[in-house]
Amino acid sequence: MSSLLLAGGRVIDPAQQFDAVADVLLVDGKVSAVRQNITAPADAERIDVSGLVVCPGLIDLHVHLREPGQSAKETIAAGTRAAARGGFTSVVCMPNTSPAIDNSAAVALIHEKAEREACVNVFVAGAITKAIAGEELAPIGSLKQAGVVAITDDGHCVQNNELMRRALEYANMFDLPVLDHCQDYALVSDGVMHEGYWSTLLGLRGWPSAGEEMIVARNILLAEITGARVHCQHLSSVRSVELIRAARQRGISISGEACPHHFTLTDAVIAGSDRFWRSDGRDIFGVKDRGDSLPTWPNFDTNFKMNPPVRSARDREAILDGLADGTLDIICSDHAPHCDYEKEVEFDYAPFGITGLETELPLSLMQLYHAGRLPLADVIAKFTVGPERLLRLEKGTLKTGADADVTVIDPDVDWEFRRQESASKSKNTPFEGWPMKGRAVLTIVAGKVVWREQTALVTV
Numbered sequence: 001m002s003s004l005l006l007a008g009g010r011v012i013d014p015a016q017q018f019d020a021v022a023d024v025l026l027v028d029g030k031v032s033a034v035r036q037n038i039t040a041p042a043d044a045e046r047i048d049v050s051g052l053v054v055c056p057g058l059i060d061l062h063v064h065l066r067e068p069g070q071s072a073k074e075t076i077a078a079g080t081r082a083a084a085r086g087g088f089t090s091v092v093c094m095p096n097t098s099p100a101i102d103n104s105a106a107v108a109l110i111h112e113k114a115e116r117e118a119c120v121n122v123f124v125a126g127a128i129t130k131a132i133a134g135e136e137l138a139p140i141g142s143l144k145q146a147g148v149v150a151i152t153d154d155g156h157c158v159q160n161n162e163l164m165r166r167a168l169e170y171a172n173m174f175d176l177p178v179l180d181h182c183q184d185y186a187l188v189s190d191g192v193m194h195e196g197y198w199s200t201l202l203g204l205r206g207w208p209s210a211g212e213e214m215i216v217a218r219n220i221l222l223a224e225i226t227g228a229r230v231h232c233q234h235l236s237s238v239r240s241v242e243l244i245r246a247a248r249q250r251g252i253s254i255s256g257e258a259c260p261h262h263f264t265l266t267d268a269v270i271a272g273s274d275r276f277w278r279s280d281g282r283d284i285f286g287v288k289d290r291g292d293s294l295p296t297w298p299n300f301d302t303n304f305k306m307n308p309p310v311r312s313a314r315d316r317e318a319i320l321d322g323l324a325d326g327t328l329d330i331i332c333s334d335h336a337p338h339c340d341y342e343k344e345v346e347f348d349y350a351p352f353g354i355t356g357l358e359t360e361l362p363l364s365l366m367q368l369y370h371a372g373r374l375p376l377a378d379v380i381a382k383f384t385v386g387p388e389r390l391l392r393l394e395k396g397t398l399k400t401g402a403d404a405d406v407t408v409i410d411p412d413v414d415w416e417f418r419r420q421e422s423a424s425k426s427k428n429t430p431f432e433g434w435p436m437k438g439r440a441v442l443t444i445v446a447g448k449v450v451w452r453e454q455t456a457l458v459t460v
């Protein structure tokens with residue numbers, strides 16, 4: 001028997017609306033008990049977590065692990081180490097690999113590789129269409145049989161509405177949610193940043209908000225006629241949030257997710273750090289007191305290029321409002337690693353995407369909890385019950401008998417993010433040198449410690 005006792009922490013389990021100081025006993029990979037003054041078995045390891053928050057292992061349902069085919073950018077081994085450092089015990093990997101995960105053999109390959117090399121649970125999303133080409137449906141039934149937890153063409157977007165309707169009908173038959181990267185190709189064309197003041201000033205081609213909203217609206221209509229569970233990925237604009245809010249009020253099975261970069265940054269970042277800190281950056285929690293020690297970056301820094309792009313301060317506020325009022329009930333990273341040589345080109349030519357697993361929780365704590373928009377339990381819910389409700393992974397709670405996936409958080413620690421310390425194979429983060437408040441200090445998967453911030457914890 002292997003036992004681990006987490007002693008004296010503040011246990012927050014949103015699934016059970018539990019929030020109290022208690023011990024957590026993990027035995028043989030399962031949660032054995034959560035209550036005060038547990039007497040652990042004699043051979044149990046005991047970790048003092050007083051003053052810290054103990055919660056169900058966090059879930060990130062939008063991660064690019066880049067295998068197969070793009071292991072120069074990321075691997076299952078390195079990507080899951082980054083997940084563990086960020087406090088995540090489960091991730092869902094996206095199928096836009098090379099080749100795409102559009103058949104059962106590809107799903108089996110990921111499962112086998114993850115079994116050997118991953119330090120956190122890896123769930124697989126399959127493709128909606130063959131080769132993510134948007135032309136012909138992937139074998140959705142056999143993907144389900146192979147164990148995918150959702151389907152998505154992420155990175156791409158099915159443009160043919162009739163094909164998307166059939167995808168939703170099949171997915172519904174197999175009880176699979178459909179995750180959609182919302183992008184109208186004709187409207188977006190070759191836009192590289194948010195279409196607005198800064199794109200005009202900088203002379204970069206704009207990616208208009210309507211390019212996202214058009215597909216969000218399409219998805220709402222199709223969710224209504226098919227009854228399928230449709231989930232809009234990485235939402236970035238005011239009207240996307242408004243559309244989802246109104247549709248959910250009408251009882252339509254639609255949901256949305258938000259990424260920390262969309263609710264922290266704005267398009268002013270592409271004009272360089274000076275412009276950002278003097279304008280939209282002033283309102284970010286904790287940066288006011290930093291004076292001259294704020295991080296700097298040049299204009300046209302490609303580590304701020306992602307898809308969809310970061311938008312205006314109004315859009316950022318709308319995403320935060322959507323998270324605060326429950327319109328958006330899931331936070332994810334869209335961890336999208338790229339090699340340095342790929343990003344070190346002109347802004348127009350750089351690939352879209354940034355890493356995010358290790359900055360996701362602190363930025364969420366800063367912008368939501370520390371900024372006073374949400375209580376801590378509600379922030380944790382966006383990483384636990386939120387994704388669990390959509391994907392039904394049988395994760396995201398500390399109920400007795402549940403898998404012993406646990407994250408211990410120090411919500412108040414001040415620290416600075418350094419890309420050199422990242423476990424990801426790629427370092428394309430916009431948050432180099434950023435002041436952070438709060439982080440995971442201990443990540444436990446199936447009762448085993450997979451990440452531990454050495455300074456914060458004492459074994460007794």
Ligand SMILES: [Zn+2]
Nearest residue numbers: 154155181307
């Ligand atoms: Zn995407």
